[in-house]
Amino acid sequence: MTEGITIQLTFYGPSAALAGQRTLGLEVPAGTTLEGLLSVLGEQRPALATILPRCATALNGSIVRAERLLTDGDRLDLLPPVSGG
Amino acid sequence: MEIDRWLTDQPLLLEPLLAETEDVSCGALVVFAGTVRDQQGGAAVTALTYEAHDTLAAAAIAAIEARTLAAHPHLRIRVRHRTGALALGDTAVLVVVRAPHRREAFAVAEAALEAVKAEVPIWKFEHYQEAASSWLDGTPLTPAPRANDA
Numbered sequence: 001m002t003e004g005i006t007i008q009l010t011f012y013g014p015s016a017a018l019a020g021q022r023t024l025g026l027e028v029p030a031g032t033t034l035e036g037l038l039s040v041l042g043e044q045r046p047a048l049a050t051i052l053p054r055c056a057t058a059l060n061g062s063i064v065r066a067e068r069l070l071t072d073g074d075r076l077d078l079l080p081p082v083s084g085g
Numbered sequence: 086m087e088i089d090r091w092l093t094d095q096p097l098l099l100e101p102l103l104a105e106t107e108d109v110s111c112g113a114l115v116v117f118a119g120t121v122r123d124q125q126g127g128a129a130v131t132a133l134t135y136e137a138h139d140t141l142a143a144a145a146i147a148a149i150e151a152r153t154l155a156a157h158p159h160l161r162i163r164v165r166h167r168t169g170a171l172a173l174g175d176t177a178v179l180v181v182v183r184a185p186h187r188r189e190a191f192a193v194a195e196a197a198l199e200a201v202k203a204e205v206p207i208w209k210f211e212h213y214q215e216a217a218s219s220w221l222d223g224t225p226l227t228p229a230p231r232a233n234d235a
Contacts, residue, residue, distance in 0.1 A: 012138050013208030014220035056206075056226035058141055063226065077138060083223030084135065084142075084166055084207030085119055085178050085198055 003030045005072035007037055013080045015055065018047045028070070034059065035066035037076070055080050088139050091146040094169035102181040106161035111183035113190035117198055119178040121171050125221070129214035135168045135177065138206040142166070145205040149197055157193060160184040164197055166207060 009024045016022050026044075028037050034057055042049045056063055058077040059070075070076075099116065106114075123130050146164050153162050161183040171177060180197050184190035202224065209221045 012206065013136055013210075017220070054225045058138070061140060063141070077141075079138060079141075079206050079226055080208065080220075081223035081225045082203070082206055083209040083221040084137070084205045085202040 004028065005030050005032070005070060005074075007070055008073070008075045009041070010075070010077045012078060013082075015048060015051060015078045015080045018051060019045050019078075020047070030072075032070050033066070034064065034068040034070060034076070037070060038066065051080055052078075086140065086143055086147070088143040091143040091164065092137055092139060092166055092168055094167070097165055097167050097176045097179050099179060099181070102163040102165065102179060106163055106181050106183050108161050108183050110159070111161060111185055111190075113184050113187040115180075115182045115184075115187075115190040115194040117178075117180040117194050118176045119198070121173050121175050121177060123173050125211055125213075128216055130173070130211050131214050132170065132172055132212045133177075134170050134210040134212070135166070136208045136210065137166070137168045139168075141206045146201065149200045149204065152200075153193060153197055157184070157189065160189065160193060162193065162197060164201060166201065166205065168207070 004027045006025050006027045009026055011019045011022055028040055038052055042052050056079040058079060059068060060075050121133055150162050150164055163181045166178045178201060180194050182190045182194040184193060206226060210218060211221060212218045
């Protein structure tokens with residue numbers, strides 16, 4: 001049986017309303033990449049599906065690319081297209 | 086990081102930024118203030134709320150200032166963005182640029198504002214008179230070419 005890891009997600013801007021919550025602890029199998037986690041998230045929260053491909057992600061405070069391997073307790077921030085200024 | 090230097094939920098004040106950037110070698114001063122307008126796409130806007138990822142937004146604005154100064158070491162620049170609830174007419178962002186001559190000051194101020202719109206994790210939630218409030222669509226963020234990445 002594959003060991004699970006838990007990732008703490010925080011949704012920013014429009015993604016919080018689409019997710020229906022501000023934060024979420026998501027358990028995924030060890031060895032899951034950021035891209036894999038986003039795929040699971042899209043299945044669990046279909047309302048996010050349209051915006052997810054356009055979101056950036058910050059892992060433990062730094063913006064990273066989707067190939068990144070996740071580890072237990074990682075903090076992942078979902079950053080939709082920005083509209084400041 | 087002193088987030089308040091670049092982001093604040095209090096009204097933006099121009100005077101401190103003018104004082105910080107004082108430089109007698111600069112003969113041009115350009116100030117851009119983005120303010121809350123009462124229309125968006127034909128809909129009457131009554132107010133808006135800005136949400137930010139505070140640490141990343143402050144870091145992104147600091148990086149815009151640093152990049153600008155690296156390319157133009159002889160000028161001065163400060164950028165500060167408001168967060169939270171804003172009323173019509175409130176200032177949402179201030180860009181202050183001082184340069185020896187006006188062309189460079191105008192160009193740098195505009196480039197800095199474009200960078201703020203594209204690179205800073207801030208989101209605008211508009212409140213309308215005759216429709217449900219909504220988030221504005223924006224520009225997708227992209228990781229920096231040399232981001233701290235595996």
